Amino acid sequence: MPDRSMPIFASPADMNIRLPKVIRDFKQPEGAEIAKIVLIGSPNVGKSTIVNDLVKSNVSIVSLRPHTTRERIKAVLTQDNKQVLFYDTPGVVPEKNVSRLNRELVTASWKALEDSDHLLVVMDCHKLLEHGKVTESYIFERLGKMEPKIPATLVFNKIDLVKGKDEKLQEIAQKYQQLYPNFVKTIYTSANTPMVGIQELRTHLLSLTKAGPWLYPAEQKSDQSHLKRVEDIIRSELYGAIKVPYSIKQVNTGWTELEDGVLRIDQNLVVDRPGLKKIVVGSDGAVIRDITLNSRQLIGKALGRRIMLSLQVKVKTPKN
Ligand SMILES: Nc1nc2c(ncn2[C@@H]2O[C@H](COP(=O)(O)OP(=O)(O)OP(=O)(O)O)[C@@H](O)[C@H]2O)c(=O)[nH]1
Ligand SMILES: [Mg+2]
Structure with a gap:
């Protein structure tokens, strides 16, 4: 083993360190249940922060800058016989802005939807109230074209930034429920400490699992290498x-x-x-x-x- 004080003639990380973690040989629990959930939303609304909160681990990077998440990240929450897989995706933007960005980034987010049991459509309450809903209407247009229509939960995040605006937000939520009738619930959250609504969201999502084998052992929180x-x-x-x-x-x-x-x-x-x-x-x-x-x-x-x-x-x- 090299001594730290000596010059290093290093070799790069090998395949075990580069490849996503897949452990195939693990014991399935009795009555295993699973759900695949995709998060979708504009850049910077807090999708990755919410995923980290839900799985209680920093699996997905978070930053002040939009377009932090560059590819789909899978995070895993396991409780009792239930396993919930979260697909955190790069933020989506209106079609007219896509050319300025990496087109693949946005396509990757929409592609992730196809294979999921449930969607979390995440929005920033503060932006909803302050800046209109340009990006959000684009999201609904895309959701409207999706077949089959996957059940979804509307997550109004950053509630800490808009104290006392509950009625206005409820109006917006109702409008969105009409635009995408497959919303089963609206949950108001604050993903930064002190967290609000995250436990409610976690319990709700754990209730969505159906009988099926787990994809990861209980202790694994993400598939990232x-x-x-x-x-x-x-x-x-x-x-x-x-x-x-x-x-x-x-x-x-x-x-x-x-x-x-x-x-x-x-x-x-x-x-x-x-x-x-x-x-x-x-x-x-x-x-x-x-x-x-x-x-x-x-x-x-x-x-x-x-x-x-x-x-x-x-x-x-x-x-x-
Ligand atoms: N005030 C407040 N800030 C939040 C909340 N949730 C997330 N943030 C902050 O919002 C910023 C963006 O959070 P991210 O989780 O990276 O957002 P994202 O939706 O994953 O962004 P992209 O990956 O760029 O699409 C970070 O600075 C977070 O700390 C919240 O509930 N309240
Ligand atoms: Mg992100």
């Missing part, structure tokens, strides 16, 4: 720290077990121009140093072990 988890955390810290386009690629160059159970992770952040490198590195390396420190802490928590993290900013060449 360790490397994906690490890269998500770094991405969240990176884009949270600086306002740069979502174009920086990550390449893992080392995943090395060190002495004392420390894991050393080497990641390259590949930018497409030297100007961007300057911004990411910051003056005297201050920006990348902060990103590294914060990421290291969060990765340590996520993987439950001590981490040494090295982030190198590289400018894209034909080779990388």
